[in-house]
Amino acid sequence: MGAVVTTAVLVEQVLEGKREAIAKAITLVENRGRGFENLLAALERKGGNAFVLGVTGPPGTGKSTLVDRLIERFRKRGLKVAVVAVDPTSPITGGALLGDRVRMLKHATDRGVYIRSMASRGWRGGLAGSTSEVVQILDAAGTELVIIETVGIGQSDIEIVSVAHAVLVTVTPGLGDDIQVSKAGLLEIGDIFVVNKSDLEGADFMLTALLSMVREQKRQRPVIKVSALKDEGIDKLVEAVDGFRQTLTTPRGREIKLKSLRGMIVEMAKNEVMEGLNEKLVGNLPDRLAREVYDGRLDLREAARRLSRR
Ligand SMILES: Nc1nc2c(ncn2[C@@H]2O[C@H](COP(=O)(O)OP(=O)(O)O)[C@@H](O)[C@H]2O)c(=O)[nH]1
Ligand SMILES: [Mg+2]
Structure with a gap:
């Protein structure tokens, strides 16, 4: 009650x-x-007005700096903005977190901006909530732009952005050019590509490389060179984001919404399974299965299957 x-x-x-x-x-x-x-x-x-933008790319490519610029731009136009920064649990990238918070702190007093960090994966204590549910809350709260920032290094991080209506992929000059993009499937999931740090040497080379990679694929997508730090090229990027935002209200918007809903359902289902594994529900089953595998009475895969069925 x-x-x-x-x-x-x-x-x-x-x-x-x-x-x-x-x-x-x-x-x-x-x-x-x-x-x-x-x-x-x-x-x-209760919502339905939120445009969800995923921002992903290798660590250090300037995602947070760029998100900060986007907040600035969209706030200027009066849009209610929220950012969900999905914290990588990896200690390698964990250091970037503090920087994120400090950078975005300047929006802390702006009532029209809501910034939230989430752990991407946690075993004990369950999942740190699912992105889909957070988006649902933000959408219901009347947020017009939800930005999900996540590190594009692993499959799981990439799945997080599958709930987005559009995905922005950031890369920078250097860092083994074609590898950064093709590696974690970033080329497939990107709807807008951003070559950030255009103030550094090699940006044009990266731009050309990326353009030709995109051209090789069937789907044409914008590739935009910016410097988040120097605030250059951002308006062009905002235009591209707006393009997607406006598409949402056209007949093609249905397709985009369906894709996002699909991503949400899959994410939630996965979380359910993970939670199930966490709960007291499974009891000592993992231990029992381990003993059976150890004794050679069961193979690993079958053990995993039995656990997941439970
Ligand atoms: N030179 C240069 N540095 C940048 C630019 N954008 C971001 N950075 C720097 O790159 C580092 C990583 O940026 P951050 O936004 O935390 O990257 P994230 O890990 O992708 O979120 C920081 O030191 C930023 O100041 C840029 O356009 N040019
Ligand atoms: Mg960041």
């Missing part, structure tokens, strides 16, 4: 777009706290 009442109040405040309520709702969902399912159910179909 208590939980239901609390949820109703929270729902109301989220729908009003209150930042504190948004934060509370996301935390509730992340922690799988009491009433989180009611909350999500109540927020279902």
